[in-house]
Amino acid sequence: xxxxxxxxxxxxxxxxxxxAAFAAGVAPEVASATATATALGMAIAAAGCGIGQxxxxxxxxxxxxxxxxxxxKITVTLILGLAFVESLAIYAxxxxxxxxxxxxxxx
Amino acid sequence: xxxNQKIESFLHxxxxxxxxVRSLVRNQLxxxxxxxxxxxxxxxxxxxWALGLAAGAVLVTFNFWSLAKFGQxxxxxxxxxxxxxxxxxxxxxxxxxxxxxxxxxWGQCSIYALLAGLSTVVMNAIFWGVxxxxxxxxxx
Numbered sequence: 428x429x430x431x432x433x434x435x436x437x438x439x440x441x442x443x444x445x446x447a448a449f450a451a452g453v454a455p456e457v458a459s460a461t462a463t464a465t466a467l468g469m470a471i472a473a474a475g476c477g478i479g480q481x482x483x484x485x486x487x488x489x490x491x492x493x494x495x496x497x498x499x500k501i502t503v504t505l506i507l508g509l510a511f512v513e514s515l516a517i518y519a520x521x522x523x524x525x526x527x528x529x530x531x532x533x534x
Numbered sequence: 535x536x537x538n539q540k541i542e543s544f545l546h547x548x549x550x551x552x553x554x555v556r557s558l559v560r561n562q563l564x565x566x567x568x569x570x571x572x573x574x575x576x577x578x579x580x581x582x583w584a585l586g587l588a589a590g591a592v593l594v595t596f597n598f599w600s601l602a603k604f605g606q607x608x609x610x611x612x613x614x615x616x617x618x619x620x621x622x623x624x625x626x627x628x629x630x631x632x633x634x635x636x637x638x639x640w641g642q643c644s645i646y647a648l649l650a651g652l653s654t655v656v657m658n659a660i661f662w663g664v665x666x667x668x669x670x671x672x673x674x
Contacts, residue, residue: 473624473627476623477620477623477624480619480620480623481616481619481620484608484609484615484616484619485616487608487609488609488611488615490609491609491610498609498610499552499554500554501609502552502554502555502605502606502608502609503552503554503555503558505605505608505609506555506558506601506602506605506606507558507659507662507663509601509605509619510598510601510602510655510656510658510659511656511659513597513601513623513626513627514594514652514653514655514656516623516627517594517597517627517630517634517652518649518652520627520630520631520634521634521638521645521648521649521652524631524634524635524638524639525638525645528635528638528639529638529639529645
């Protein structure tokens with residue numbers, strides 16, 4: 428618990444420092460809020476996608492172990508699922524990069 | 535078709551041993567090539583949206599190539615499958631992030647075109663699903 432709290436505080440401090448650093452011509456509170464939102468958004472997206480990929484792989488491994496003959500079909504389905512999950516992570520990355528560097532809401 | 539066979543034998547030499555995975559990657563290559571061609575022809579020269587479209591398609595094709603090459607052995611691995619999958623996933627994500635940073639910040643390319651280019655892999659998966667469904671309906 429203490430470790431988690433330390434990590435959260437550390438991240439907040441880094442994000443606030445980054446917000447102040449890239450705030451050129453933008454109100455500091457807007458910049459720090461944007462930086463916080465970006466960091467949280469990317470963290471949630473990456474963690475969710477990682478968990479999703481792990482769960483998908485677990486199910487595929489179990490399916491292949493139970494029925495090795497279905498391994499081919501399972502592999503294709505697994506790859507398609509992983510590609511979907513990965514594209515979601517990439518979309519989140521693009522949205523976060525837009526928020527940070529090409530934000531249409533800030534001038 | 536002859537070109538399909540040529541591309542599939544090229545992919546087989548590159549380590550894509552699973553036939554279905556090979557055709558998935560082949561379709562993705564076709565989609566990326568078609569997208570780049572459309573971007574080059576329609577923009578006639580250089581345009582930020584054409585750069586975004588082509589770069590998005592190429593980037594996601596590299597991602598899919600790497601995922602498919604590793605993924606075909608994933609379900610058969612006896613040890614360390616999840617760890618190696620996650621390490622590769624985050625590695626690819628970091629590299630994609632650097633490329634996207636360059637494209638958005640330095641390249642100033644169109645975001646909508648970039649997202650459209652990145653969506654080619656989703657289109658590929660949807661086409662694959664629809665084709666499989668049609669085959670099932672024909673067989674029934």
